[in-house]
Each structure stands twice: as structure tokens, then as C-alpha cells.
Amino acid sequence: MKTFVRLIVMFWVLVAGAQAPVSNEADNLFKNGHYTKAINLYARNPSYTNQLKIAQAYVALGNLDKAILQYEGIVSKNPEKLLPQKELGKLYFKTKQFEKAENTFLLLTQKDSLNPDNHYRYGLSVEALGKRDKAKDSFKKTFHLDTTHINNIKELGAYYLKKKYMDSVHFLVDKGLKVAPTNAQLLNLKALAHYNFQEYNSAIPYFEQLIKQRYLETYIFMYLGHCYEKDWRNKEAIDSYLGAIGIDNANSDAYFNIGNIYRKEKQADSAIVYFKEAITVKRVDLSREYHAIASSYRTKRDYKKALDYYWLTYEQNPDDYITYYNICFVSDHYYQDPKTKIKYYQNYLDKFGNHRFGKRYRVHAEKRISELKAEIHLAAD
Numbered sequence: 001m002k003t004f005v006r007l008i009v010m011f012w013v014l015v016a017g018a019q020a021p022v023s024n025e026a027d028n029l030f031k032n033g034h035y036t037k038a039i040n041l042y043a044r045n046p047s048y049t050n051q052l053k054i055a056q057a058y059v060a061l062g063n064l065d066k067a068i069l070q071y072e073g074i075v076s077k078n079p080e081k082l083l084p085q086k087e088l089g090k091l092y093f094k095t096k097q098f099e100k101a102e103n104t105f106l107l108l109t110q111k112d113s114l115n116p117d118n119h120y121r122y123g124l125s126v127e128a129l130g131k132r133d134k135a136k137d138s139f140k141k142t143f144h145l146d147t148t149h150i151n152n153i154k155e156l157g158a159y160y161l162k163k164k165y166m167d168s169v170h171f172l173v174d175k176g177l178k179v180a181p182t183n184a185q186l187l188n189l190k191a192l193a194h195y196n197f198q199e200y201n202s203a204i205p206y207f208e209q210l211i212k213q214r215y216l217e218t219y220i221f222m223y224l225g226h227c228y229e230k231d232w233r234n235k236e237a238i239d240s241y242l243g244a245i246g247i248d249n250a251n252s253d254a255y256f257n258i259g260n261i262y263r264k265e266k267q268a269d270s271a272i273v274y275f276k277e278a279i280t281v282k283r284v285d286l287s288r289e290y291h292a293i294a295s296s297y298r299t300k301r302d303y304k305k306a307l308d309y310y311w312l313t314y315e316q317n318p319d320d321y322i323t324y325y326n327i328c329f330v331s332d333h334y335y336q337d338p339k340t341k342i343k344y345y346q347n348y349l350d351k352f353g354n355h356r357f358g359k360r361y362r363v364h365a366e367k368r369i370s371e372l373k374a375e376i377h378l379a380a381d
Contacts, residue, residue, distance in 0.1 A: 023050065035061045048078060055087065064095055082112055086121075093125055101125040109138075116145035120152045132159070143172070148179045150186070157189045161196070169193040184215045191223070200227040211243070218247045225257060234261050252282035287316035291323065298326075303334035321352035325361045328368075338372040345369050 026041035035057040042050040042057070051074050058067035071088035078084065089104035105122035112118055123138030139156040142149055153176040160168040170193055176186045191206035207224040225240035238261055241254040248254075259274030294309035307330045314323045328344045335341055345365040352358045353365075 026050075026053070030057060030060075033060075048074070048081070052084060055084070059091070064091055067091055068095070082108065086118070089121060089125075093121070093128070096128075098125055098128040102129060114145060116142045116149055116152070119145065120149060120155075123152075123155065127155070135159070147175050150176050150180050150183060154185045154189070157186070161189060161192060164196065166193045166197045182209075182213065184210060184213055187213075188215070188220075191220075195223055195227065200230040203227050204231065216243075216247060218244050218251060221247070222251075222254065222257075225254075229257075229261065234265065237261060250281040252278040255281065285316055287313050287320070287323075290316065294326070294330075298330060301333075303330050306330050307334055321348075321355050321358045321361065324348055324351060325358075325365070328365065332368065338375050342369055342372045345372075 023042075023045065026038045029035075029038035029041065030053060039054050039057045042054045051070065055067050055070035055074065058064070058070055068088065068091050071084050071091065074081070074084040075088055085104060085108055089101050089108065092098070092101035092104060102122065102125040105118055105125055108115070108118040109122050119138045120142040123135040123142065126138065127135035136156070136159050139152055139159065142152040143156060146152070153172050157169050157172045157176075160166075160172065169189060173186050173190045173193070176183065177190070180186060187206050187210050191203045191210065194200070194203035194206065204224065204227045207220055207227065210220055211224070221240045221244035225237045225244065228234070228237035228240055238258050241258050244251050244254040255274045255278035259271045259278060262268075262271035262274065290309050290313040294306045294313060297303075297306035297309060307327065310323060310327045310330060314320065314327060317323065325348055328348050331344045332341050345368050348365050349362060349369075353362050355362075
């Protein structure tokens with residue numbers, strides 16, 4: 001009997017010894033990014049640890065469907081293990097399976113109620129489902145368990161900002177900034193809390209810090225420009241609005257605000273330049289839509305309406321020689337008086353006769369003018 005036991009022990013020692021090099025090789029492959037090869041080796045020894053590593057390798061490969069199936073299999077066989085449940089919940093959330101994420105993290109908050117991250121992730125899940133009050137309660141629980149959970153502070157701070165509870169925003173964000181003084185999202189919340197409460201001077205350093213950190217968003221430059229204006233720092237305000245234009249050169253509000261500063265400083269010429277630019281970039285170009293309507297009416301031979309819409313098209317883009325030629329062509333069908341028709345074609349030649357792409361239309365316009373003049377001459381005879 002003792003001999004038999006010794007043989008069994010020796011067998012398992014040999015098996016374990018054979019498996020160890022395989023696991024080590026798989027670990028090295030995983031560390032170096034050979035995830036598929038690592039999965040194949042881990043699968044030879046489907047231990048709990050190796051099953052976890054297979055799931056992690058699928059995540060690294062971006063194959064989240066297989067990772068979810070792998071974690072679901074691990075959880076069903078190991079219901080007492082919390083780590084795979086948490087990773088599964090994260091994947092449910094990442095793949096927008098919010099109900100499954102909610103159920104998974106709710107269970108985790110019950111099994112491990114003192115874990116702040118479980119409450120935080122449950123809050124994210126219910127928030128994604130539109131249950132904002134439930135989310136807020138969960139974020140508050142997280143904060144009571146861990147006042148240094150930065151991601152949670154961002155979520156709870158954003159909730160209070162929307163509700164305009166500015167004191168609560170400052171309280172939370174100040175706690176977070178003690179731990180992470182350069183965190184951009186916390187600085188953003190702090191700046192917006194001051195800005196929304198019209199504490200413009202207090203908001204300035206936080207917006208400035210965001211820009212220094214290359215957190216470059218149009219609204220930051222716009223809000224900072226407004227703060228500078230309120231603080232009578234017009235040069236800095238103009239520079240900030242120009243920063244917004246550097247990101248979005250069609251920002252008509254930024255041009256207008258610069259013009260307004262120059263107007264208040266009685267620099268009328270500069271003001272006019274920027275006001276005109278605001279008009280230029282704000283104008284909506286509907287030429288494509290007007291042209292399509294005009295062409296449709298032309299197909300119906302409703303020349304009056306076609307002409308109206310071609311004129312609207314031309315007003316959107318007065319440099320479009322094709323549109324103006326369409327006006328001539330439709331006018332030729334709509335008007336009875338040949339002199340009126342000649343006037344349109346002559347206007348085309350005056351405006352676009354030397355256009356490098358308009359030669360074909362120029363030839364036709366000249367031909368029609370000759371034909372119409374002949375009609376007038378014959379009618380006179």
C-alpha cells in the first residue's frame with residue numbers, strides 16, 4: 001500500500017514538473033505580446049489561474065466576446081471567486097451590456113460591501129441606464145469608503161455640477177486635488193464650478209492650468225476669454241478668443257467677442273473687421289439644396305419657381321458661373337421679351353466671359369445674343 005501511495009505521489013510530482021515549464025513559457029509569451037500562442041499553451045493545463053490568463057489574453061487581443069465567454073465559464077465554476085466576477089462586470093460595461101453589468105456589480109456590492117470600487121462601478125452601470133439618483137447614492141457610498149477615489153470624485157462632482165450644488169463640487173474636488181493636483185478633469189470641474197457661479201476671477205487660474213497641460217478645448221478658451229473680459233484684461237481675452245479660433249476657425253462667437261472688445265475700446269476699424277468675419281463664418285451655405293430644388297422645378301418646366309431658386313443659389317455663392325448661366329437659360333424659357341433675354345446673357349458675359357472654365361457657356365451666350373438680335377431685327381421688318 002505504501003509503495004502504491006509513493007507511486008501516486010511521484011506521478012503527480014512528474015506531472016506538475018512537466019506543467020511548470022509549459023506555464024512559464026506561456027507566461028513569457030503573454031508578457032511579450034504573443035497572446036494567441038500563450039492561450040494555446042495555457043489551455044493545456046486548464047487550472048483556475050490559467051483560465052484567468054486565457055481571459056486576460058483575449059482582452060489583450062481585443063476579442064471581448066471570447067473574453068466574456070471565458071470569464072462567464074470561470075464564474076460559473078468558481079462562484080466564490082470575486083476577481084473574475086469583477087472583470088466580467090467591467091467587460092459587460094465596456095460592451096454596453098449595462099443591465100448585465102448592473103446585476104454583476106450589485107451582487108459584488110453585496111458580497112464585498114466595503115469595497116469602494118464595487119459601489120463605484122455599480123454607480124456607473126445604473127447611470128448608463130438613466131438611473132441617476134441611484135448612481136448618485138452609489139457614488140456617495142464610494143466616497144464615504146474612500147475619499148481618494150479620483151474617478152468617483154469626477155462622477156459625483158459632475159452630478160453636483162449639473163445640479164448646481166457648487167459648494168459640494170468644491171468640497172469634493174478639493175479633496176481630489178490634494179491627491180491628484182494636476183488631474184485635468186478635476187481642474188475642469190473646479191473651473192466650471194467657479195464660472196457657473198460667476199466667480200470669473202477665481203476660475204481663471206484653473207482654466208489657465210488646463211491650457212498649460214495641453215487640455216485644448218474650444219469652450220475652455222471661450223470661457224477663459226469671458227473671464228478675462230470680466231476682469232478687464234482685454235488683451236488676454238483677445239488672445240484666448242484667438243485660441244478658440246485656432247481650434248475652430250468657423251467660431252463666429254469668438255470673432256464677435258473680439259470685435260466687441262475692440263468696439264468698447266473705440267477701435268472701430270478693428271471691430272468692423274472681426275464683426276464682418278463673424279458674419280462670414282456664420283453664414284449657412286444652402287446653395288446645394290437651393291440648386292437641387294431649382295433643377296427639380298426646371299424638370300417640371302415650372303420656370304418661374306426654378307428661376308427663384310437659382311437666384312437663391314446664386315446669392316449663396318456669387319462666384320458660381322454655372323449657377324448664373326442656369327439663370328440665363330431658365331430666363332430664356334420664362335421671359336417673352338428677347339431684349340430681357342439678351343440682358344441676362346450679356347450680364348453673364350460681363351461677369352464670367354473671361355472665366356477660365358466658362359468658355360463653353362461663353363460661346364453659347366454669344367450665340368444666343370446673336371440669335372435674339374436677329375429675332376428683334378426680323379420683328380422690326
